[in-house]
Amino acid sequence: MGDKRPTKKEELKVRLIAAGTELIREQGLKGLRARDIAERAGAALGGLYTVFDDLDGLILHVNSGTLKRLETALNAASSSSAGLEDTFLNLSLSYLHFALAERNLWSALFEHRMPEGVPVPDWHLAEHAFLIGLIAAPLAPHLPAASAEDVAIRARTFFSAVHGVISVSLEGRFVGITPELLEREVKVLALLLAHNAS
Amino acid sequence: MGDKRPTKKEELKVRLIAAGTELIREQGLKGLRARDIAERAGAALGGLYTVFDDLDGLILHVNSGTLKRLETALNAASSSSAGLEDTFLNLSLSYLHFALAERNLWSALFEHRMPEGVPVPDWHLAEHAFLIGLIAAPLAPHLPAASAEDVAIRARTFFSAVHGVISVSLEGRFVGITPELLEREVKVLALLLAHNAS
DNA sequence: CCTCGATTTTGAACGATGTTCATTTTTACG
DNA sequence: CGTAAAAATGAACATCGTTCAAAATCGAGG
Secondary structure: OOOOOOOHHHHHHHHHHHHHHHHHHHHOHHHOOHHHHHHHOOOOHHHHHHHOOOHHHHHHHHHHHHHHHHHHHHHHHHHOOOOHHHHHHHHHHHHHHHHHHOHHHHHHHHHOOOOOOOOOOHHHHHHOHHHHHHHHHHHHHHOOOOOHHHHHHHHHHHHHHHHHHHHHHHHOOOOOOOHHHHHHHHHHHHHHHHHOOO | OOOOOOOHHHHHHHHHHHHHHHHHHHHOHHHOOHHHHHHHOOOOHHHHHHHOOOHHHHHHHHHHHHHHHHHHHHHHHHHOOOOHHHHHHHHHHHHHHHHHHOHHHHHHHHHOOOOOOOOOOHHHHHHOHHHHHHHHHHHHHHOOOOOHHHHHHHHHHHHHHHHHHHHHHHHOOOOOOOHHHHHHHHHHHHHHHHHOOO
8 A cells, every 4th residue: 555665666767767867968858769768777678668658758757857956946046035136036047057057958848849749748737837936926916906817927928038038049049149148138138027027 | 054944953952842841830840751741742752862961951941941931021020110119019929920820830940959969050040140130220229339249149138038938838838828818928028128128 | 495476577579760872764965 | 866964763771769478577375
């Protein structure tokens, strides 16, 4: 019944997720191969498919772990802030620093696509919600006339704007920019959003 | 020498790009298969590789065509605008409407990744530059103290912010949002940026 | 410690896909 | 028409994700 000891399959799951995390960190999501994951986890190729339905399932769990670390970092930034400007600034810069420090894993959060027609499972969608909540909480008092849903929508807009600046820059699709200038632009945008929130 | 008549290989190239464009429009970038492209273009599988080095080469050319249509749409929006607010608003809404109308092709512009270690060719990177120029031109007079490079960086920040709001929404990684609300949020952000440009 | 059924692990095999290239077909021109 | 260059072809190959029959391991009962 209430079995607290990790089973063999659970240990294998942990090793596979760790291996997938390392490989994405080193080579990016695009270079991820099932055989490399199994080898690094010290398991046979087929073992991966006794734990996950397919590679997408494993990637979702890797992303889940990345989101948890991101949540820890952003919670620290938020709780050590006072006032809207300070909170937005610290959240944005923490998000930037996390993206820079864990580039490939952070990119995988948004690069990954399920196969045609297959939706992202609800349990994983829900794991993204804290990002909105972190912004909605300090934002709500500044929008006293707005419903909770409107606040969430505006919070998502602000998150998306900062996220866009960082992701467009790190994707390198435009002319490159130094990390110092990127940080400056993120600061400018964060303060601009905070100043116009009400 | 100055041969103006399209050769057979050039006609094949046009058909392959058209086929790739249709297939991405219908099924998205992820479902694109070399055999489907060749079949729809009325060519043999190998023909694709007499025109392009690989699938990435064809995708770059599909994206090139999408960028040209996007440029046409945004140029129209820009030239029919007066003042910074009006220009930002029209550019942002035109960008949103293009993304909604050509969802899969627009997504392919930013979803596509070259193989590990292979950079996006310069000729294709240069095709993205107009997006920055469209914002930098009306922005420059409002930043008289800034260098041309600083204006370009700020223009990219503004583009990225609007792009982020649209792409995060269309990716559907967070709770869904209606097109009407998305348009409202894009408007809010565009006006917010225009108002704080100087 | 042995037995044997259940469970877990294995990796060869399969199907799908991008890519190559020897062969065939078409074109261009005297 | 002849023929050499160019283009087109599709079978074959290499590499993936995925499956599954077989082997290895485990565990309870004698």
